[in-house]
Amino acid sequence: MSPSVALQEMIRAIRSARTQCEERGVIQRECAAIRAQFRQADNGGRSHNLAKLLYVHMLGYPAHFGQMECVRMIASPHYSEKRVGYLGAMMLLDEKQDASLLITNSIKNDLSHSNQYVQSLALCTLACMGSAEMCRDLAPEIDRLLRGTNSYIKKKAALCAVHIVRKVQDLGELFAPAARSLLSEKNHGVLYGAVVLITELCAWNPETLELFRKTVPDLVQIMKGLVISGYSPEHDVAGVSDPFLQVRILRLLRILGRNNEAASDAMNDLLAQVATNTDSTKTVGNAVLYETVLTVLDIKSESGLRILAVNILGRFLLNNDRNIRYIAMTCLQKIVGTDHNAVQRHRGTIVDCLKDQDASVKRRALELSLALVSASNIRSMMKELLLFLSSCPPDLRAEAGSGIFNAAERYAPSQRWHIDTILHVLTTAGGDMRDETVPNLIQLITNASELHCYTVHKLYRALLTDISQQPLVQVACWCIGEYGDLLLRGECQETEPVQVTEDDVLDALETVLQSHMSSPATRAFALTATMKLSTRITDNVDRIRSIVSIYGSCIDVELQQRAVEYNALFKKYDHMRAAVLERMPVIERNSPGHTNGVSVGEAVKEIQPAEVKQGLLQQNANQVCDLLDLLGGSEEPVQPSLAQSSTAPGMSVNTASTAGGDLLDLLGGLEPTPHAPAPTLTAYEKHGVTLTLSCEKQSDSGLTVTLTASNSTDSDISSFTLQAAVPKSVQLHMKAPSGDSLPARGTAKVTQMVVVNNPNKVKLKMRLRISYTRQGSAFQDTVQIDSFPEVSTAGH
Amino acid sequence: MMHFLLLFSRQGKLRLQKWFTPLTDREKKKVIRDMMMLVLARPQRFCNFLQWRDLKIVYKRYASLYFCAALDNQDNELLTLEVLHRYVELLDKYFGNVSRAKCLGPNRIHWPLTVLFFYSVCIVGTTQTQMFSIILANQTSVQVGLGWSHF
Numbered sequence: 001m002s003p004s005v006a007l008q009e010m011i012r013a014i015r016s017a018r019t020q021c022e023e024r025g026v027i028q029r030e031c032a033a034i035r036a037q038f039r040q041a042d043n044g045g046r047s048h049n050l051a052k053l054l055y056v057h058m059l060g061y062p063a064h065f066g067q068m069e070c071v072r073m074i075a076s077p078h079y080s081e082k083r084v085g086y087l088g089a090m091m092l093l094d095e096k097q098d099a100s101l102l103i104t105n106s107i108k109n110d111l112s113h114s115n116q117y118v119q120s121l122a123l124c125t126l127a128c129m130g131s132a133e134m135c136r137d138l139a140p141e142i143d144r145l146l147r148g149t150n151s152y153i154k155k156k157a158a159l160c161a162v163h164i165v166r167k168v169q170d171l172g173e174l175f176a177p178a179a180r181s182l183l184s185e186k187n188h189g190v191l192y193g194a195v196v197l198i199t200e201l202c203a204w205n206p207e208t209l210e211l212f213r214k215t216v217p218d219l220v221q222i223m224k225g226l227v228i229s230g231y232s233p234e235h236d237v238a239g240v241s242d243p244f245l246q247v248r249i250l251r252l253l254r255i256l257g258r259n260n261e262a263a264s265d266a267m268n269d270l271l272a273q274v275a276t277n278t279d280s281t282k283t284v285g286n287a288v289l290y291e292t293v294l295t296v297l298d299i300k301s302e303s304g305l306r307i308l309a310v311n312i313l314g315r316f317l318l319n320n321d322r323n324i325r326y327i328a329m330t331c332l333q334k335i336v337g338t339d340h341n342a343v344q345r346h347r348g349t350i351v352d353c354l355k356d357q358d359a360s361v362k363r364r365a366l367e368l369s370l371a372l373v374s375a376s377n378i379r380s381m382m383k384e385l386l387l388f389l390s391s392c393p394p395d396l397r398a399e400a401g402s403g404i405f406n407a408a409e410r411y412a413p414s415q416r417w418h419i420d421t422i423l424h425v426l427t428t429a430g431g432d433m434r435d436e437t438v439p440n441l442i443q444l445i446t447n448a449s450e451l452h453c454y455t456v457h458k459l460y461r462a463l464l465t466d467i468s469q470q471p472l473v474q475v476a477c478w479c480i481g482e483y484g485d486l487l488l489r490g491e492c493q494e495t496e497p498v499q500v501t502e503d504d505v506l507d508a509l510e511t512v513l514q515s516h517m518s519s520p521a522t523r524a525f526a527l528t529a530t531m532k533l534s535t536r537i538t539d540n541v542d543r544i545r546s547i548v549s550i551y552g553s554c555i556d557v558e559l560q561q562r563a564v565e566y567n568a569l570f571k572k573y574d575h576m577r578a579a580v581l582e583r584m585p586v587i588e589r590n591s592p593g594h595t596n597g598v599s600v601g602e603a604v605k606e607i608q609p610a611e612v613k614q615g616l617l618q619q620n621a622n623q624v625c626d627l628l629d630l631l632g633g634s635e636e637p638v639q640p641s642l643a644q645s646s647t648a649p650g651m652s653v654n655t656a657s658t659a660g661g662d663l664l665d666l667l668g669g670l671e672p673t674p675h676a677p678a679p680t681l682t683a684y685e686k687h688g689v690t691l692t693l694s695c696e697k698q699s700d701s702g703l704t705v706t707l708t709a710s711n712s713t714d715s716d717i718s719s720f721t722l723q724a725a726v727p728k729s730v731q732l733h734m735k736a737p738s739g740d741s742l743p744a745r746g747t748a749k750v751t752q753m754v755v756v757n758n759p760n761k762v763k764l765k766m767r768l769r770i771s772y773t774r775q776g777s778a779f780q781d782t783v784q785i786d787s788f789p790e791v792s793t794a795g796h
Numbered sequence: 797m798m799h800f801l802l803l804f805s806r807q808g809k810l811r812l813q814k815w816f817t818p819l820t821d822r823e824k825k826k827v828i829r830d831m832m833m834l835v836l837a838r839p840q841r842f843c844n845f846l847q848w849r850d851l852k853i854v855y856k857r858y859a860s861l862y863f864c865a866a867l868d869n870q871d872n873e874l875l876t877l878e879v880l881h882r883y884v885e886l887l888d889k890y891f892g893n894v895s896r897a898k899c900l901g902p903n904r905i906h907w908p909l910t911v912l913f914f915y916s917v918c919i920v921g922t923t924q925t926q927m928f929s930i931i932l933a934n935q936t937s938v939q940v941g942l943g944w945s946h947f
Binding site: 058059060062094095096129237243251283284286287290291294322323324325326327357358360361363 | 809810811812813815816818820821828841842843844845846847870872873874875877878879882
């Protein structure tokens, strides 16, 4: 065991280590020595060792093995050991460590110690790392100290109380009276502690806030004293008298004056005085002015005062110091919603800050600029913003891009300008844009019908230059697919037309398809576009056919499926191809965030799967085919939208596109829910099978019908199933039956719940089909129920 | 409320860490790494404020030492700069040139820090001279008590 060295020597040794490795070596040796020393019992140099350990901890090395030593030191009667112990406790222990509970008793004793420095040690440590339990235990002690006479201790006790209130909000009430009385102290330290304590109390409890509103005159008085009084050497910092206290009082006034007319009135004069008298050449003065401005803007101040505050911010904006400009913009951001015009006056300076090199300043300037865009300045602002976008740091690009999009959407002076702007953004920073931009842009383009020619020309040119920006490429492919004929026509009013041949266009699309830079989504866009061109061009249809068939064996499942379907479109459904691939209708504007474009863009493809689905349905829906007949339904039409059954005399199942699926649903479903007894009606009684029906009203338009079947014959019934149909506007949902076999002589019943929703309050009718097997032969029967028994509301 | 205060050198070596919220060791290390990365990357004339997660970071460079503090959103950044300055002045007065101080043990740096910051309430309730005299008084207590002359 190497002899331990003095603290100074150890520090010297560590600092003279030339490499990280050497330093670690020195520290490890020392730590080993320290650990050994800790294990020994009474040792004269205990505090010494702990101090060394704390130094090692300061440098970032692990020092947790010193925790118990700290606890022991705190309990020692010697001041020097106590001091190091408490310091160690503050550095090594926090409320999550178990050892921290052990010092609670020591702290309690030390709080009543005769030596004020020992008391202050205990207060400091409690405030630094006291857990909620410790705070609860010791709160009365702290309160007692707050009411004492020693200002040194009172100051510390106030700040300790702040910590306690943060940890255990309920104890706030305990400290409120003491805090109130502390406001009349002269000692700035105590005053400061009191103000902080009151701020904390008001933050947690609205009633306390009401109580402390009465102190506003006192606070105003104190502030006035600070501002007007002459130079006082002990509190002066660069010309401002105790700025720390001033800022704290201003902050408290802000909290007290918020949403309260009376309190705000009381502080108006004071705030005006502070704003005009404070010297703003040094940072301190600016700090106080900053806090004043924040307060003025937050309370219900009169308009003159607000204008004064905004002027101060304007002055800050023109300051050379970047810090001051930064906080001015932070402040302006808060009020841009309410005092928009006042902030507009400074638009020029703010836009200039966009060009500043400092990333923090740029960020603030960007946020503020986006907030300042309006219908009148959109063109000039957009120019600046686009310029910014091309040179901004990467982490701000996404924000800038989406901000530009929003602004363009709200204030675009013309559609052409709007499309140009978006294209510009996509070419400069396309990779960082979010996914909704593509469908939004597509939707925008379809709406601007007279600009289709112009748009497709621009996009084609963009595609030729650069295919790495995915959103741009996707939009370009989509447009070329849709409006390829306009491109090939070779004439355009708005821009210079491009002379392209069909081969050129197909080459471009194929490049996108084959490029390794294209994402799978982009490839899908390109393939669909190629397909759409097959109806818009005349000569190269074979080329398109070959492209499509190649991708029929692509590894990417999405592409493969598309290619296969398009192939099918070429082969079996060639007669439909023109209709399927014709121009898209104008996409309607949906709510923001809805990826409308993508889903509608897929509608072209959905026709084929819908057809395929119908084929499948035909096969396994045969058993319900006759029920469809029953309901008068005929073959499903091709549209993917609502499939209505035709000709049913007033009866049809109200479903969405997959009608068969819904009927299949009748035979499945959820567990039956329990029901209360309700009036019953015997719906059917034949061949020994009885079916009763009872209804329960669930809501204004909802009804639960319970069907109960029983078998009074001598032989068992199996495969008992029920099917139901209701009038057109009524919705039906059948839950799973309790079983499907009815034993003989009514020993058990089968129940099934049917939930009916009748929003239009039509006369409720139901047609039921019963099918079962008995003695090896199948039976089927139908019954119609025209009137339901008197319904009662459930549970009332 | 101040969340933490870090001191580190230009070369990326940590000199002091003071935490005002309970964090695990891993989290602390991550925060230290992030702070060093953010602050050391900034050139000289840039402004002293940053936004990190939901906290404001205020940093100031004194010779080769960076003082880095994290504040809540309602706190006054300019005032924090003043606070950091006062801390440096205090250390300077007490020990002579802070940046060159080679033998600053934990007591010497931490006690002024504690007196100054007192649990993130972040500021001194006392004047400079008072603080100075308190520290001195602390020292004398020790010396009277045991005659240790190291610290």
